[in-house]
Amino acid sequence: MVLILIGAWRGERGFGLVDEMAVGILGLALVTIALSSTPDTSVFDGAYIDDGFSRFMKALTLIGAIASILMSVDWLQRNGLEKFEYPVLIILSTLGMLLLISADNLIALYLGLELMSLALYVMAAFARDDGQSSEAGLKYFVLGALSSGMMLYGASLLYGFAGTVSFSGIAAAVSTSAPIGVIFGLVFVLAALAFKMSAAPFHMWTPDVYQGAPTPVTAFFASAAKMAAVAITLRLVFTAFPGVKDQWRQIVVFISIASMLLGSFAAIGQENIKRLMAYSSIGHMGFALIGLAAADEAGVRGVAIYLTIYLIMTLGTFAAILAMRVQGKYVENVADLAGLSRTNGWMAFFLAMLMFSLAGIPPLAGFFAKYYVLLAAVDAGLFGLAVIGVLASAVAAYYYLRVVKVMYFDEPAPAFDRAPMAVRAVLAVSTLALLGFWVYPTPVMDAAAAAAKSLF
């Protein structure tokens, strides 16, 4: 299947209406993945694995990519950036993510990661005449290169110990004991992956890059890229290191706590909503990692549900940010939202729902996302982690609710221009999906449970 996809992708570099074609191709891939019900298979000599977990994560990634392209068209045109390379880069990056999600050995992991990030570096700097965007691209590139180096060093240590690059081979080699060299390799690889999912303490690049990069690109960073990074982290620790669970669990717990606390406290003072979303995404990665720290099937199910809901919330929020345009100019400060309820009631309502959901207030979907990971953590006996998670989400609720307060109770700022159709559609669909999850959660729950099952 991946060869067919690659074939389709490579033949695609035409001119003109590449946008629609790109959406079509990604949609086709999504349908292929959603409809395929083949048993778990492993091709290319164990380099590429196609199982329930990878299909679930791939579907999320593709949804993120499609929504990012759809939302970006209008923004790019208004900023004079309508180049056909943009969807091509998104497609290449998405292909890297798919390869990453399906990777079953270290070489595939590294190549997928590089394909994904190389395209992301370019996209961060896509508005090259804008100083902030160039700065974002450069920062992301330099730090990304550093994390690639760490990843390679860790991978070489693992290979040196196990004598094989395949995850199952490594699992067999470290099933009983893990000497210090392997732990080092594991730490290096996990650090590089934490960098890609922007979890603290490897988050330094996130606020600057999110703020500097063009807004649709930021949406892509915050949605699709994170899905792939979390997916490969799950696969790596569960298929290659089940034998040294206690060791990697410590690391994950630490990263999780650090991300949650940083995401909650650092976002409080932010005025720029893109920066605020950057810290928010760091915090959310911390929550997703709670499920990973639980290290069992319920935990993975929790992560899968969390990522699904996080994806929807992120896409919706960025659609709202893309709709923030005053007299033809895009604005991105929280203060620009003031009094939105009086100038644009529907948008204010949708955004308020998204913010409530991000804060995790019942009965919205964001609450259930947090509930399932915390439940898994409590069942696994990680009470301290769960308590910190609850406290962090209470702190985080402050700045989400501040946005709502600004929208509903402050004096109106100038009204926004009418947003393009695609952006409004993404905003409405994502909010309705959040509300719908409360009414009818079964499909997502079942799919997540099946995905979690196939990983064990």
Place this chain on the structure above:
Amino acid sequence: MQAVFFYLFATIMIASAGVVIFARNPVHSVLFLILAFCNGAGLFLLAGAEFLAMILIVVYVGAVAVLFLFVVMMLDVDFAALKQGFIKYLPIGVAVGVVVLAELGLVAIGWSSAPSASEAVANPIIPQMSNTAALGQILYTKYVIFFQASALVLLTAMIGAIVLTLHHKPNIKRQKIEEQNARTRENVIEIKKVPFRTGV
């Protein structure tokens, strides 16, 4: 004999690597880098990896180092400005370096491979095959997906470089050969009668 050559290559390589770091003139650094690459290729040859040796010469010496040389010569790097924060950051840099070195030392001392590792390593070379052929055989069969993925990575890099550097300037005058060829005397030259004692 082999041992003599090994020590010869290794000594020159380490010495020139040292010079790369300590040379004041960046052009000298690059030249010594090339020397280090050549000696590395020699070491590969001694180890029986003639393909890697040739690749090292062709790619690193032939392409990468020459590019370095171009960049070093074309960019006017201000070393005084680069060294400005040097003293300020020296203590913390040294501290981090020492810690990392100590940790890596611990890893190296405590190193042991898994008992299964020696079997897990793929038996690399079929005896009567040169290792170029062996590499080709494995690259296009077992590792073909990695080969393709690497190709895509390079494609992405190419697209990226073009996107970020290609400027379309609207008011550039380009040579249009077909227009030049289509010019005839009638539509470019106009003959005017200029009256006596007045301008055109």
